[in-house]
Amino acid sequence: MNDRIEERNLSLAFGPESSGDSPEERAKTSKLRFVRGQLQLARYSGNATGRVLEATEALELFGWSALLKVGEDGSMPLISSAQEPAHTLKRRREELGLSYENLKRKTKVPVNTIKAAETPGARTPIRILEKLAQAMALDEQVLGMVPDAGRDASLGVRLREMGDSNSNQGFTAHTVLQFAEAAWIVDRQVSIQKRLSEIAPSCLTSLPYPDPDYSYPTYKQGYRLARKTRQLLDLDDEEPVESVRKVIEDQFGLPLVQESMTRKLAGATLANGAIRGIMVNEAGSNTNVWVRRMTLCHELGHLLWDPDDKLKKVTVDTYADLEQSDREQDRDIAEIRANAFAVAFLAPALAVERIYERCNDPTSVVSAVMSKFGISATAAKHHVRNVTGLNTASVRNSDLPTPEPHLIAMENLTLDYFPVKSVPSSRRGKFAWNVAKAQQLGLISLDSAESYLGCDANSLTEDALRIILELR
Amino acid sequence: MESNPEATGRTKEAFDDFRSYLSNPRMPTAALIANRDQVKQMNPSDGLLLWRDGPVTTKQKPPVAPLVTKDQADTAQLWAVRTEDVAYAEERCAFGKSLESGVIKHTNLTGGLPAFCGGELIFIDESTIVVNGNSGRYGPRGSDEMRLVAQAFAKSGYKVWSMGFDHEADLPAPFIGSYPEWIPA
Numbered sequence: 001m002n003d004r005i006e007e008r009n010l011s012l013a014f015g016p017e018s019s020g021d022s023p024e025e026r027a028k029t030s031k032l033r034f035v036r037g038q039l040q041l042a043r044y045s046g047n048a049t050g051r052v053l054e055a056t057e058a059l060e061l062f063g064w065s066a067l068l069k070v071g072e073d074g075s076m077p078l079i080s081s082a083q084e085p086a087h088t089l090k091r092r093r094e095e096l097g098l099s100y101e102n103l104k105r106k107t108k109v110p111v112n113t114i115k116a117a118e119t120p121g122a123r124t125p126i127r128i129l130e131k132l133a134q135a136m137a138l139d140e141q142v143l144g145m146v147p148d149a150g151r152d153a154s155l156g157v158r159l160r161e162m163g164d165s166n167s168n169q170g171f172t173a174h175t176v177l178q179f180a181e182a183a184w185i186v187d188r189q190v191s192i193q194k195r196l197s198e199i200a201p202s203c204l205t206s207l208p209y210p211d212p213d214y215s216y217p218t219y220k221q222g223y224r225l226a227r228k229t230r231q232l233l234d235l236d237d238e239e240p241v242e243s244v245r246k247v248i249e250d251q252f253g254l255p256l257v258q259e260s261m262t263r264k265l266a267g268a269t270l271a272n273g274a275i276r277g278i279m280v281n282e283a284g285s286n287t288n289v290w291v292r293r294m295t296l297c298h299e300l301g302h303l304l305w306d307p308d309d310k311l312k313k314v315t316v317d318t319y320a321d322l323e324q325s326d327r328e329q330d331r332d333i334a335e336i337r338a339n340a341f342a343v344a345f346l347a348p349a350l351a352v353e354r355i356y357e358r359c360n361d362p363t364s365v366v367s368a369v370m371s372k373f374g375i376s377a378t379a380a381k382h383h384v385r386n387v388t389g390l391n392t393a394s395v396r397n398s399d400l401p402t403p404e405p406h407l408i409a410m411e412n413l414t415l416d417y418f419p420v421k422s423v424p425s426s427r428r429g430k431f432a433w434n435v436a437k438a439q440q441l442g443l444i445s446l447d448s449a450e451s452y453l454g455c456d457a458n459s460l461t462e463d464a465l466r467i468i469l470e471l472r
Numbered sequence: 473m474e475s476n477p478e479a480t481g482r483t484k485e486a487f488d489d490f491r492s493y494l495s496n497p498r499m500p501t502a503a504l505i506a507n508r509d510q511v512k513q514m515n516p517s518d519g520l521l522l523w524r525d526g527p528v529t530t531k532q533k534p535p536v537a538p539l540v541t542k543d544q545a546d547t548a549q550l551w552a553v554r555t556e557d558v559a560y561a562e563e564r565c566a567f568g569k570s571l572e573s574g575v576i577k578h579t580n581l582t583g584g585l586p587a588f589c590g591g592e593l594i595f596i597d598e599s600t601i602v603v604n605g606n607s608g609r610y611g612p613r614g615s616d617e618m619r620l621v622a623q624a625f626a627k628s629g630y631k632v633w634s635m636g637f638d639h640e641a642d643l644p645a646p647f648i649g650s651y652p653e654w655i656p657a
Contacts (some may be wrong), residue, residue: 012503050640072504074608075641079649121651126640144649243573250490404478446567 012071013064024062030055033445034070038085038126038144041066042075046345049173050126052447060195060443064461067310075470078145083120084471085129085144088151089116089148092136095156097163098178102173106181107135114365124445130451137183137272142453152377153275155183158313175262178426179279179314185431186277188452189255192434195443203253205232210307214333219386222340225305229345237348240373243410244296244346248278252305257297258282258415267295268316269302276303276311282415282425285319289411290376296411298322301341302334310334325382347373347380349387356388364394371401419467422455436468451453479525480557486627487522487523487558490588490620491623492639497555497586500579500609509571510583514559518567520581523551523558526629527599538633540602540647548647551603552610553588553621560593578609583614589621591644596633601625602652604635605644618644619655626657 010023034057035042036390037050041062043186059067062076068178069076079085093103093114107114109128109187111153116125117132126193139150160168171179193202196224230237233251241247248256255277263284270279278299286292298317302310317335324331326340347369347407355368365388370380377400381392409416425433425462432453439449439460489569491497505511514520551560559581562568570575578590588611593603603622612618615637623633633652638645 008506035641036636039638039640040643040646042641042643045642048642049642072506072608073606074611075606075643075646077646077648079646080542082541082648084649121537121649123650 009068009071013067014071016197018055018166023059023067024056027055028442034067036061036078037124038124038129039079039363040075040077041070043070051130051451052445053443054145054152054442054448056442057448059445070404080145080147080399084117084147085133085149086120088138088143088147088149089129089132089136090469092138092146092151093118093471094174095151095153096136097160097406098136098173098177102177103132105178106174107131110144122187124141127451129341131454133178134184134454135181136319137180137187139187148412150187152183152313155270155272155313155315157179162316164313171262173266174375178259178261179268179270181440182259182277182426183272185257185426186255187269187272187275189277189381189431189434190275192438192444193253196434196441199441203251203399205251207252207254208232208304211305211425214337217327219340221340222301222326222337223344223349225301225337226341226344226348229300229341230348236432237350238354241293241346243405244293244300245411245414245429248300249294252300252304252450254278254300255431256280256429257426257431259424263318264318266291266317266319266322268314269299269311271311272313278303288376289372289408290374292411293346293374294376294379295322297342298338300347301338305337305341306334317343323378325386326387327382341376343379345384346385352384352387356384356390360390362390362392363397363399365390366392366395367399367401371404374403414471417471419464420453420455420459422454422459432468432472435470440469476525480522482521482525482564483558483628484528486624487553489627490553490624491555493620494588494617496656497588498610499586500582500584503559504608505579505584508574510573511579512571513559513583514576514580518561519565520559520561523628528629528631528657529538531657532631534656535631536596537651538596538602539651540594540649544602545647546596548592550576550578550581550590550607552578552590552607553591553624554582555586555588575644578607582610586635589617591621592647593625600631600633602633602635602647604647605637606646612633612644616640622655623657626655632657 010026015032016028018026018030020026024026032055034043034053035044035048035050055422060161066076090248100114103114116122129143130140133143141150159176161167162171196202248254257279260283261281265281267280280295326336352369356365359365367383377397385389385392415425418428435449435452438444545551548560549560562574587610589612590607591605593601603625604616618637622632625631632655634655635645636653
């Protein structure tokens, strides 16, 4: 009797043409779609203007009992309290120290609409609410249902501190919002990867345990960890790292957000809840791919090896920090170690010594190290001097090589050749690949994919999705 | 002038207008009937009430809109515009608790027979109600139908707030999360 009722319920929730004995199996074979508005979840009909969801997606987000209620009663109210989602949005904006104008500039949502969204009882289209939530590192999927919507309060405090004009960083509200959005991307990417990993592994190499050893001389710890990382990746001392981006995203499955930011900032590590990722500036010195590879490796060094107590919610590195030699002692030991890690990961000391043995002229040695391992002039000069004792101060940058086009393509491929121009650069790369893959596998709807990628409606054509999947 | 709590003249006229707009009542979808209890006809002794004329006889200015709380929503009554009258009852009444589902469904107001419309209502006070069209079985199928049935309640002698229609879901809006709209009689 119970089995028969269950069968009826499964058909009611997912349609009689679906098959399987569990909600998960039924959802995968269901032709039904659902729609989520600000107020409720319902079966999708052609006239509904809310966010359209695939059955598997709706099941993942709202659970079996909610979908059964939709089947039985036609809808499922979502709002947990009359004050939501207004209260959560307003609190988050104030926590981040943002004005309505700041938020308007980032999201293109008019001030009056933002004010309405922060007013209990006002109706605001779900697509606007999602946009505001994503911009402030809230989980838009539970906005209105769960007070605070997955807000990481300490991330909010840290970002507000960074935006304080009296702080060391004194970032603008725009930069604070860039970090906040990056935190959302990092979190969403990991949640999509988790779903994709049920089908195929999302990383090829397991993350190592953090290493708390910063003992003097700290640079040696960075070199040791670089060797360890190369061993994890089966790279010998002579083998160049073809693409640091691929090491981060494909080998270790770490979220990487690339964004055009204030020019002094090189990169950062950030955490949203327990999820961590890397952010790298596309602007400034990172436009040189060799510099960008160093920045990426520096942040990778932090993320792979620094224990939690060293990694704050957001740790920012400027170009000035990264250009220093790993032998400079008057610095934070975590930065010394990450600098040493970066240069030794890209250009192992043993391989640099071998180059030195072959050519004694400083310019030739620095040039060879740069060309072979793809590191910047500043980094190569420091590194050659530190490893070999050769005086590289007189080496002129004008005598040094520039990056090969293939290397630029390897690191920039997913950004420069991205097929949908309305997708911001922060949401391109592996994040976009994950979104496209999830859509291809029916784990998310096309509508959700467009929301995640922040692009214009109907811009994700089949061709565009195919190209995104090929850009790896 | 005192109103007669048993009067049904204005109610009949208002809802007959609504019925003639729709022409025909409709049967609930058979697939939604989970068990026989769900079509068990409630009687007055089970807590079934019939809608009667309210105390409001003059045109009202809209008061401050109420924002329905979860506690208020938990006291909701189900209503159904039947072929001859309008029935309503508490969703969580004692009769409902005795049913397999633990609560009444709209089909308990109709015995599973055709009806014109259905939804939920909350009494704010004896002359003011908030209505919505949340019924999987008889709910309004568009914003016009929702507005007209709310107007029928207003014409029957009540101050009426309607939750209106939610275009995002293409369904009537639920009680929680948005301000209702004032419905002039």
